[in-house]
Amino acid sequence: MTVSEPFGIDSTAGEVLAGVDLTGKVAIVTGGYSGLGLPTTLALAAAGAQVVVPARRPGAAREALGDVAGVEVEELDLADLDSVHRFADRFVASGRGIDILIANAGIMAAPETRVGKGWESQFATNHLGHYALVNRLWPAIASGAGARVVVVASGIGESPSIRWDDVHFEQGYDKWGAYGQSKSANVLFAAELDRRARDAGVRAFSINPGYILTPLQRHLSKDEMVGAGWIDEDGVALLPEFRAPEQGAATQTWVATSPALAGEGGGYYQACALVKTFEGPEEVEAAERLWTLSAELTGLDTVGKPA
Incomplete structure (x- = not known):
């Protein structure tokens, strides 16, 4: 289905929520205190939602918000x-349902770092952490009426690829290759989550926010960004594709709330428009394979199953 609304690359999170009443809705926005997460949180709260912001640096989050x-x-x-489990268990124990979950937090082009059981940090943070979070929160997600899960990916979403023989980059680490794989995992995760969750009335989406200068670039030096043609020596954005964080937050906010997407799910969106669905045999197989791998690594596989 092609969805058409008067929003696009220049729209802001506030604009896509104009006239939308989210009173009584509960939203979770990971990393919702910086980068794209901050305008997302502010727009959802302004529309009446109760927004929970899980943060690795809660002090910084409270200061920003x-x-x-x-x-x-x-x-x-x-x-x-363990931190994912503690947060999710606290939330589920509160008895509240979840109407919106935006998997927004992430890291990019990080130096080689091992976490957990030797996992590559970008795959672990951007994908496995959110996979575990959704599975652990499943009772609260499934308890509502028509919950939506939005996974923030990147421009790689049209042709996602996983390095199946070495997902943790143990043989030759490449920071951009590892980042691209983690974003591919975001897209495939959303597609498979939607297939598994739709019978419970839960739909999932992935999105590309576009080119935005945010703290996501914290691992890149100024020289790298100048050399790539992203910014000039004064830090001013050069590419015409760059947008403000409030504009970058529009697609994830729109996908999470738009009545026009009722009954939709599984697709990959950018500039508030559907770009691609993942229904081909190879795409379905890759999404299922990633789910199986993620379940093995995290020990979690609860989506679509009775609580």
């Missing part, structure tokens, strides 16, 4: 499964 009404900050480190 101040006293914004309707926002709660919790501690969560996606690279640490």
Whole structure:
């Protein structure tokens, strides 16, 4: 289905929520205190949602969000499964349902780092942490009426690829290759999550926010970004594709809330429009294979199953 609304690459998170009433809705936005997460959180809260912001640095999150009404900050480190379990267990024990979960937090082009059981940090943080979070929160996600899970990916989403013989880059680490794989995993995860969750009324989506300068580039030196043609020597963005964080947050906010997407799911979106679905045999096989691998690594596989 092709969805058409008057939003695009220049729209902001606030604009796509104009006139939308989210009173009574509960949203979780991982990393919702910096980068694209901050305008996402602010827009959802302004529309009336109660927004929970799980943060690796809760002190920084509270400072960034101040006293914004309707926002709660919790501690969560996606690279640490014990931390994921603690946060999810606290939330499920609260008895609240989840209407929106935006898997927004992530790292990019990180130096080689091993976490958990020797996992490559970008695959672990960007994908496995969110996979574990959704599975652990499944009772709360499935308890609502029509919950949506939005996974923030990147421009690699049209042709996702996994390095199946060495997903943790133990044989020759490449920071961009590892990042690209983690974003491919985001897209395939959303597609398979949607297939497994739709019978419970839960739909999942992946999105590409576009080119945005945010703290996501923290692992890149100024020289690298100048050399890539992203910025000039004064740090000013050069590429015409670059947008402000409020614009980069529009697609994930729109996908999470738009009535036009009722009954939809599984697709990959950018600039508030559907770009691709993943229904071909090879795509379905890759998504299923990633799910099986993720379940083996995390010990979690609860989506679509009775609580």
